[in-house]
Amino acid sequence: MTESCGKCIPCRAGTAQMYTLLTRICNGSGTMEDLELLEGLCSTVKEASLCGLGQTAPNPVLSTLKYFRNEYIEHIVHKRCPAGVCNLEAPVEVQA
Numbered sequence: 001m002t003e004s005c006g007k008c009i010p011c012r013a014g015t016a017q018m019y020t021l022l023t024r025i026c027n028g029s030g031t032m033e034d035l036e037l038l039e040g041l042c043s044t045v046k047e048a049s050l051c052g053l054g055q056t057a058p059n060p061v062l063s064t065l066k067y068f069r070n071e072y073i074e075h076i077v078h079k080r081c082p083a084g085v086c087n088l089e090a091p092v093e094v095q096a
């Protein structure tokens with residue numbers, strides 16, 4: 001959190017909370033409720049922040065929620081990282 005100037009709460013506190021929720025999901029301890037919270041928080045930060053930094057900070061998260069929601073769900077439900085990036089069990093390759 002070295003980028004936010006801290007002037008407005010949506011950016012200052014919201015991005016920190018987004019990071020906490022993302023970390024929880026990535027380490028396998030996230031819940032479906034966290035996913036809903038994350039999505040709502042992204043919208044709030046985007047709409048309520050005072051400048052472009054806060055207004056655009058949630059964009060990467062919103063894009064991944066839009067295009068890779070199944071991977072979020074895989075982390076939460078099956079505690080697996082399909083891309084093998086997070087410190088979770090990588091998916092097992094199925095031999096044809």
Ligand code: SF4
Nearest residue numbers: 006007008011051054
């Ligand atoms: S949105 Fe802009 S004004 Fe608000 S805390 Fe972030 S950097 Fe500062």
